[in-house]
Amino acid sequence: MRTTTIVGITALTTAALAAPAAVVARDNPGDLLPVTRIAGSSGTSFLPDSSSAGNGWNGDDGASGTSASSTSGTSTTATEAQQRGVVMIDTVTTNGEGAGSGMVLRSDGTVLTNYHVVEGSTQIRVTVPGGQKYTAEVVGHDASHDIAVLKLKGASNLATVRLDTDGVKVSEKVLAVGQGGGEGVLYAASGLVTATDRSITASDSTALDSSEELTDLIQTSAPIVGGYSGGPLFDADGEVIGIDTAAASSNSLTAYGNGSSRSAEGYAIPITQAKSLADTILAGTKTATNHIGTRAALGIAVVPSSSSRGGMAPYGGSSGVTVQNVQSGSAMASTGLAAGDVITALDGTTISDTGDLADVMDGHYPGDSMKVTWTDTSGATRTATVTLQKATTN
Structure with missing residues (x-):
């Protein structure tokens, strides 16, 4: 496993509004690369086609495209198919407000996100595709792995994301979907998997001295920005392969609007790891790293x-x-x-x-x-x- 210490990684939540820094911090959110099609979408393309992506892909039919070392893709407003099961998370803290993203695991309103999205919050508001808003509570979290499970109060019959079980391959196309810039809109950022099994030392965007090592991460070229934290990284089949969590940026760490300060590399927690941690929390099983309730x-x-x-x-x-x-x-x-x-x-x-x-x-x-x-x-x-x-x- 290759280990890299990334300088300048900050939270993927919107930094300008984020309250107390999370124990684990990040930079501009990671990018999710385009997925080919979603089952039952009546021909709606999950991944952008070559004319709109502008990144050298040959289309959405699985033909070969750019290499893993190519530049990052594009960011556009997410389509209805790309938004399915993705939520926008807005928090109130003692110091202000913050914004991030999440994904619906169960139709009863069980949501998976990064812990740094909700850490330090006093109120959590979640908006699902279609605009309905819910208050949420934290079922449990694992700070050392930057995972949190939320429960939306009064939610039922929500659309859920589909989780990948086939594994991740370098050079495969991906699509990140999240609340870019905390603007109340879901965006989709396309790219490639550029590496797997990466380790980074993530530090907070504030002046606090805490940092955390995150391991086994997926590295992507998708141009993700602040507000994507907790959102899904999809593969070309429309299945979640990871959770956008951190990024290293060559630009200003405070420019988080959609389309600005695009990350040089984004990092996502593999969904297999995150789902295992979430299942342990939902079962009420206490471990050395999680906290229930x-x-x-x-x-x-x-x-x-x-x-x-x-x-x-x-x-x-x-x-x-x-x-x-x-x-x-x-x-x-x-x-x-x-x-x-x-x-x-x-x-x-x-x-x-x-x-x-x-x-x-x-x-x-x-x-x-x-x-x-x-x-x-x-x-x-x-x-x-x-x-x-x-x-x-x-």
């Missing part, structure tokens, strides 16, 4: 210690996360923890950055006891054991 919280807001102190580690070189504020009535409110203090360990696990803190918290549930260690502003080490409360954000 409501998250636990300490009732504090934190930032990386280095960023809060001009890039310098606090108190003689110790690492940790700096407390911005302590919520009144929260688990930590009676412990003496105050703004400016630095949390250095949770349950004996060293906390070096916000990613460490998120990882430890994901393994706990409301009602659990947790030992918290911190350094106060005088440099003294303090500890307290608290009962975790329910988080108010996803």
